[in-house]
Amino acid sequence: MSSKRSEVLFERAKKIIPGGVNSPVRAFRGVGGTPRFIRRGKGARLADEDGNSYIDYVGSWGPLLLGHRHPEVVQALREILEIGTSFGAPTEREIELAEMIREAVPSMEMVRLVNSGTEATMSAIRVARGFTGRDLTIKFEGCYHGHVDSLLVKAGSGMATLAIADAVGVPAAFAATTIALPYNNVAAVEQAFEQHKEQIASIIVEPVVGNMGCVPPLPGYLQALREITARHGALLIFDEVMTGFRVSHGGAQQLYGIQPDLTTLGKVIGGGLPIGAYGGRADIMSKVAPLGPIYQAGTLSGNPLAVAAGLAMLRHLKANPGVYEKLEAMAGALCADPPRGITVNRVGSMFTFFFTDGPVVDWDSAAKCDKERYGRFFHWMLDHDVYLAPSQFEAAFLSAAHTMEDIEHTRQAAAAFFAQG
Ligand code: HOZ
16 A cells, blocks of 8 residues: 655645644554545545545544535535635524524533534633632643643543643643542542632533543533533533534433533534634523633634534434434444454444554553553554554544445454454
8 A cells, every 4th residue: 555645745844834733633643554545425425635545533633523525514615615705704504503403402502503522612611710710720630621721731532642641831820720640530620629718710621521532521520511501600611623513413411411501512412624613501601701711702603604514414413313323323333343452432423443442431550551562553544454543542433425334344343453462
């Protein structure tokens, strides 16, 4: 399998773009080698610049629940090109998208659209501070909430992949507003509230973590976060940028039956275009400008292309609830019977093959993985036409465009790797 053209492009990219990429994990530092430059995608398949074709389990890091270039999303985008790509003024489609989000995620009584997951989490923690009049935020080690200054503390995703412990460029005073605790550990949360009493504005959590690989909540954990925050007058923020419309139509909060105060969304709700959203209780969201004094704005917020793609996606999901059953069946088949020495974590169509005996329940247990072996596995799979995340600490995603043949091919390729020891 040739990667010659990707190599040439990577050399050229490195001269002008830091690390040759526009987002760090894409540089393959977690697995070594040259990132594949992608020419096009269709359904569950990616084609690179050397003419290789792959079954794609990255799915643009989560948004492509229906695969690449789903016809309904493409048609919606075509229609917008005839109308105008940005007005900086309200449009009817924005209302419809917000209404569809609220219908699926009823805890989001009011919704504000932004341009990325990072913007959504940055705004949500600001709103939590403004609403409570408190400054501190609890986050969890290995969770990643975008590159928000104060949330780059013990963060997962690229920070974990590159082993960057403390974000350079983040003022110590910002980082000091964040308390990082082990995930899935209720006692640590109780203790933090004991210690900081009425200073904690919110807990922000990935209800199913995707950014240290896929790590589900232990039974009762999310309920405990709900109960503790309510008891202490702090807000509970579910970062559902990854899990929203992914682990179920109503996200992780529907799956686990928890009502957070605020929720952040991104990825799937943009149908593959840049978008984010935050929202929650109306009494809280009513404090956001222009209704209230908590300021947040954006030139391209609610832009017609992203909104139309998101609407096409959400309309499709609403009309085809069977998508989630199909995803569950395929992902279940893909993740069944892992070989010895491998721990598979999966919630719906997001999953990770951890190269450790496990169990993997938090950052400390995820960090025990044999990253070097994951790198060899990654390249083996790439050579066998399977495109996985180029890091042990990222979740893999299935789309409704995958087929059982794709699953079978993937299982056989993986089995061949493990057979050689
Ligand atoms: N932080 C993203 C996944 N957790 C990676 C984004 C990207 O490289 O595109």
